[in-house]
Amino acid sequence: MITATHYVLLSLVLFCLGVIGVMVRRNFITVLMSLELIFNAVNLNLVAFSLRLGDLAGQVLAIFVITIAAAEAAIGLGLIIALVRLKDTVTLDQAREMGG
C-alpha cells in the first residue's frame, strides 16, 4: 500500500537533490533548473496530502505554485540574458562585484 508517507519521502529526496544542485552548480542556468526541482518536490507534497486529507485545496495551491514557478523562470532567465550581456558569462563565480 502506497501512503502519503511514501510520497513525502520521495519529495524529500527531490528537495534535497534540488538544494544540493543549487549549491553545487556554478552555472546560472542549471541553478535555475535545480530550483525547478525544489518546486516539483513541493508540488508532490501538496498533491500527496491533497489525497490523504481528501481536500482539493492542496491541488489548487499546487496550481499557484506552478504559476509562481513560471514567473520565477521568466525573471531568472531574463537575469541570465542581462548577465550575459553585462559580463559575457553565465558562471556565477564571475559575478562578484559585491564581494560574494
Add this chain to the structure above:
Amino acid sequence: MQVLDFLVANFTAIVFYLVAALTVTGALGVITLRNPVHAALALLWTFLMVAVLFILRHAEFLAAVQVLVYAGGIMVLFLFVIMLVNLRRLQPEQIFLSAQAPVAVAAGVVLGALMAIALLVGVLAGAGGDPAALKTLDGELVGNTEAVGWELYRTYLVPFELVSVVLLVAMIAAIVYGRRDAALEGRGGRKEQ
C-alpha cells in the same frame, strides 16, 4: 500465474516505485550532467515522471498542467536561453563543480536526514485517503478538472487574481531585463548603440 497475480495485486505500488526511481534518476541527472542541454533534458524527464506521480495521486488536471506548463513552456524557455547564450563559446570547462561541492553535498545530506527524522517521528503513517473527495462537487460526482476549476474560481478567486498580477509583473520585469538599452550595460554606459 502466481507472478501475474502478484503484479495485478500490487500494480500501484510497482508503478510508484518504478516511477519514483526514474524521477530520482532524472533529478540526479539535472545536478550532475555537465552539458546544460543534457541537464535540461533530464529535467524534462523529471517533470514528466512527476506528472505520472500526480496521476497516481488522483490529480489528473494537475498532471495535464504539469505537462503543458513545465514540459511545454518552461522547458522551451530554458532551451531557448541555452541556445541564446551559446555555452559552447562561453568557457565550457568552468561550468561545473567548484571547491565547495563536498560541503554542499554534505549540507544537503544532513538537511535530508534531519527532515527524514522529523518525518518518521511524526504521525504521517495512515491509510491512502479517499480519491472520491477529489472529484466531488457539492456532493455530486464530477471530474477532477471540474472540481478543481470550481474550487479555484469560487473559494480561491482573490488569490487567483493576485497570482495573475504577479505574472504580469514578472512579464514586465523580464521585458525590462531583456532590453538592450537598459542601465545594465555596465560601467561605460552604453557599449553598443
